[in-house]
Amino acid sequence: IPIERYRNFCIVAHIDHGKSTLSDRLLEHTGTISAGDANKQVLDKLDVERERGITVKAQTCTMIYKNPKDGLDYLLHLVDTPGHVDFRAEVTRSYASCGGALLLVDASQGVQAQTVANFHLAFAEGLTLIPVVNKIDMASADVERALDQIERAFELEPSKALRVSAKTGLGIEKILPAVIEEIPHPVGDASKPLRMLLVDSWYDTFRGVICLVRVFDGQLKAGDKIVSFATGNQYTVGEVGIQYPNQVPQTLIRAGQVGYVFFNPGMKKIQDAKIGDTFTNLGCENVVEPYPGFEEPKPMVFVAAFPTDQSNYTKLSDSIGQLVLNDRSVTLQKDSSDALGAGWRLGFLGSLHCSVFQDRLRQEHGADVIITEPSVPTKIVYSDGEEDIITNPAQFPEYDHHRLRSATLYEPVVKATIALPEDYYGRVIEILEATRGTNEGVEFFGNQVIMKYEIPAASLVDDLFGKLKGATKGYATLDYEDAGWRESDLVKMNLLVNKEPVDAIARIVHRSQAVRLGRAWVVKFKEHVSRQMFEVVIQAQAGRQIVARETLKPFRKDVLAKLHASDISRRRKLLEKQKEGRKRLRAVGNVVIEQESFQKFLSK
Numbered sequence: 001i002p003i004e005r006y007r008n009f010c011i012v013a014h015i016d017h018g019k020s021t022l023s024d025r026l027l028e029h030t031g032t033i034s035a036g037d038a039n040k041q042v043l044d045k046l047d048v049e050r051e052r053g054i055t056v057k058a059q060t061c062t063m064i065y066k067n068p069k070d071g072l073d074y075l076l077h078l079v080d081t082p083g084h085v086d087f088r089a090e091v092t093r094s095y096a097s098c099g100g101a102l103l104l105v106d107a108s109q110g111v112q113a114q115t116v117a118n119f120h121l122a123f124a125e126g127l128t129l130i131p132v133v134n135k136i137d138m139a140s141a142d143v144e145r146a147l148d149q150i151e152r153a154f155e156l157e158p159s160k161a162l163r164v165s166a167k168t169g170l171g172i173e174k175i176l177p178a179v180i181e182e183i184p185h186p187v188g189d190a191s192k193p194l195r196m197l198l199v200d201s202w203y204d205t206f207r208g209v210i211c212l213v214r215v216f217d218g219q220l221k222a223g224d225k226i227v228s229f230a231t232g233n234q235y236t237v238g239e240v241g242i243q244y245p246n247q248v249p250q251t252l253i254r255a256g257q258v259g260y261v262f263f264n265p266g267m268k269k270i271q272d273a274k275i276g277d278t279f280t281n282l283g284c285e286n287v288v289e290p291y292p293g294f295e296e297p298k299p300m301v302f303v304a305a306f307p308t309d310q311s312n313y314t315k316l317s318d319s320i321g322q323l324v325l326n327d328r329s330v331t332l333q334k335d336s337s338d339a340l341g342a343g344w345r346l347g348f349l350g351s352l353h354c355s356v357f358q359d360r361l362r363q364e365h366g367a368d369v370i371i372t373e374p375s376v377p378t379k380i381v382y383s384d385g386e387e388d389i390i391t392n393p394a395q396f397p398e399y400d401h402h403r404l405r406s407a408t409l410y411e412p413v414v415k416a417t418i419a420l421p422e423d424y425y426g427r428v429i430e431i432l433e434a435t436r437g438t439n440e441g442v443e444f445f446g447n448q449v450i451m452k453y454e455i456p457a458a459s460l461v462d463d464l465f466g467k468l469k470g471a472t473k474g475y476a477t478l479d480y481e482d483a484g485w486r487e488s489d490l491v492k493m494n495l496l497v498n499k500e501p502v503d504a505i506a507r508i509v510h511r512s513q514a515v516r517l518g519r520a521w522v523v524k525f526k527e528h529v530s531r532q533m534f535e536v537v538i539q540a541q542a543g544r545q546i547v548a549r550e551t552l553k554p555f556r557k558d559v560l561a562k563l564h565a566s567d568i569s570r571r572r573k574l575l576e577k578q579k580e581g582r583k584r585l586r587a588v589g590n591v592v593i594e595q596e597s598f599q600k601f602l603s604k
C-alpha cells in the first residue's frame with residue numbers, strides 16, 4: 001500500500017464520551033477483531049484500565065480498510081489517547097504521530113472540560129478535526145445542542161459532523177470514509193535515511209523494552225543498525241511490526257507508518273527509551289535532522305510508601321520497581337521515617353495517576369503497605385536568591401530555622417477549565433473561591449458554563465473534583481494544566497505525640513487551613529492510638545503555634561494479671577504472643593504505637 005493510502009488518526013474526547021467503544025467498533029468494522037469478541041475495549045490493555053474503565057496509556061492499532069468509494073485498500077492507524085488530564089503528556093505525544101482526529105462529543109452531555117482542553121492541544125498540533133456526535137441512541141441525546149456547542153466552541157462546521165452510536169453501531173460506516181476524505185495522508189520518503197520518532201515504550205516480560213515508533217523517512221527492518229540522538233546508544237533491530245491489534249511482525253515498516261520495534265540485544269532500561277527521541281541509521285547522524293523532542297512531564301503529587309512489616313521491604317521494593325519500570329512518569333526515591341521505618345517517596349503527574357498506582361500496589365500487597373497522604377511540592381526562595389524545591393515535608397526547615405524567616409514560599413498552581421450546567425454555577429463559584437482560586441473568565445454556551453480558574457494544585461489533591469461532582473449531581477467536569485508557582489503563606493504542620501513530631505505525617509499547608517486540619521488530625525489520631533501506661537498528649541503544630549490538642553488517658557494493660565501464677569506454659573505462650581505483636585510496634589519518643597494505628601490514621 002503506497003503512503004498516499006495511509007492515514008494516522010486519533011480520537012479526541014472527554015472521558016466516558018465513548019472513545020474506547022468507538023475504537024472497538026472501528027476495529028470490528030474493518031475485521032481487525034471479530035464482532036461479539038468477549039474481549040471488548042481491546043485498546044485498554046492494563047488491568048486497572050479495564051477495572052476503572054479509563055485509558056491510562058496510549059494504545060494503538062492498525063486497520064486495513066477497503067474504501068467503498070475507490071475499492072482500494074487503505075492502511076489506517078488508530079492511536080488511542082488517554083482521556084484523563086493527568087496523562088496530558090501521553091496525549092500530546094500521540095497527537096504528534098497523527099494527521100487528524102475525530103472530535104467525539106457525547107450527545108447527551110455536550111462539550112465538556114476535556115473536550116475543550118484536548119481540542120486546543122490537537123489544534124496546536126495542526127490536526128484536521130472531524131466532529132462526531134456519539135450516543136445518539138440515548139433518550140437524553142440532544143444532537144442539535146451538541147452541534148451548536150461544537151460550532152461555537154471550536155468553529156467547526158456542524159454540517160460536516162457525523163452522528164453515530166458507538167454502542168449500537170448506527171452511523172459507524174460513515175466514519176472511515178470521512179477519515180480518508182478529510183485527513184491528509186502522511187508525507188515522507190522511504191528512500192531517504194531513517195528518521196524515526198519514538199512515541200511510546202513499555203516493558204514486556206519476555207521481550208524487554210518495546211518501542212512504538214512513527215517512521216517519518218526511510219524504512220526499518222530486522223538487522224538494521226540504528227542510533228539514538230538523545231543517548232547516542234546504538235542498537236540492532238530485532239523485530240519490527242504493527243499492532244493488529246496484537247503485535248504482528250513485518251519484514252519492514254517504512255515512511256508514514258506507526259509500528260513497534262524491539263532490539264537484539266534489547267534496551268536495558270525503560271529510561272533508555274526516551275519518548276520524543278529521534279533514531280536514524282548508523283552513520284547518518286550528520287545528514288538527518290532530529291525532532292525537537294518532548295518536554296519531560298513533571299511530577300506534581302507525592303506520597304511516601306512503607307511496608308507495614310519491615311521484613312517485607314525487599315518484596316515491596318520489587319513490586320514498586322516493577323510498576324515503575326512500566327511507567328516512566330513515576331519518580332522514585334528511597335525515603336525513611338522515624339515512625340514508619342524504611343520506605344520510598346513516589347512522585348506522580350496528578351491525583352488520579354497517584355491513586356491508580358496505589359490501587360495497583362494494593363492489588364498485590366493488600367493492607368501490607370502504608371501510604372501517606374498525597375502532597376504537592378513547595379518552593380523556597382531564600383533572601384540570597386538560592387532556591388529549594390521540597391517534595392518531602394519532612395525536609396522542610398522547621399519554623400525556627402534562621403534562613404526560613406527571610407525566605408519567600410511558593411506553591412504550584414494550575415489553570416483549571418471547569419464545565420457545568422448553569423444551574424449549579426453559584427455553588428461551584430463558592431467551592432472555587434474556597435480553594436483560594438482566581439477567576440480568569442466565564443463563557444456560556446446555552447445552558448452550559450465553561451469557567452477558567454487559576455487554583456492551587458493542592459486543592460486537586462484535596463479532592464476538588466469530588467467536591468465539584470458532589471455539588472453538581474456529578475455533572476461538573478474538570479481539566480487543568482500546570483501554571484507555575486504562586487507566592488503563598490505556607491506553614492509546616494507537625495503532629496506531636498508527647499512533644500515528638502511524627503515525621504511521616506508532616507504537611508505543608510496554607511495558613512488559613514491550619515486550624516481545621518490540626519483539629520481533624522488530633523481527633524483522628526486519638527481515635528486510633530491505644531492507651532499507654534502514661535498520659536499521651538497529641539498536638540497539632542503549625543509553624544511555632546500549637547493549633548489543636550487532645551489527651552489520651554493512661555491505661556494499665558497487664559496480660560498476666562488474670563492468670564494463675566502456676567500456669568507456666570500458658571503464661572509463656574501469652575508472653576510470646578505479646579512479643580510477636582511487638583514486631584509491629586513503632587516508637588515515637590517514649591510512646592509505643594502500633595503500625596496499624598498509622599495505617600488507620602492515614603486511610604481516609
Ligand code: GTP
Pocket residue numbers: 013014015016017018019020021022053054055082083084134135136137138164165166167168
Ligand atoms: P476513557 O477511556 O476513560 O477515556 O473513556 P471512553 O471515552 O473510552 O468511554 P467508553 O468507550 O469506555 O464509554 C463510556 C461509557 O459510555 C460506556 O459505558 C459505554 O458503554 C457507553 N457508550 C459508549 N458509546 C455509547 C453510545 O453510542 N450509546 C450509549 N448509549 N452508550 C455508549
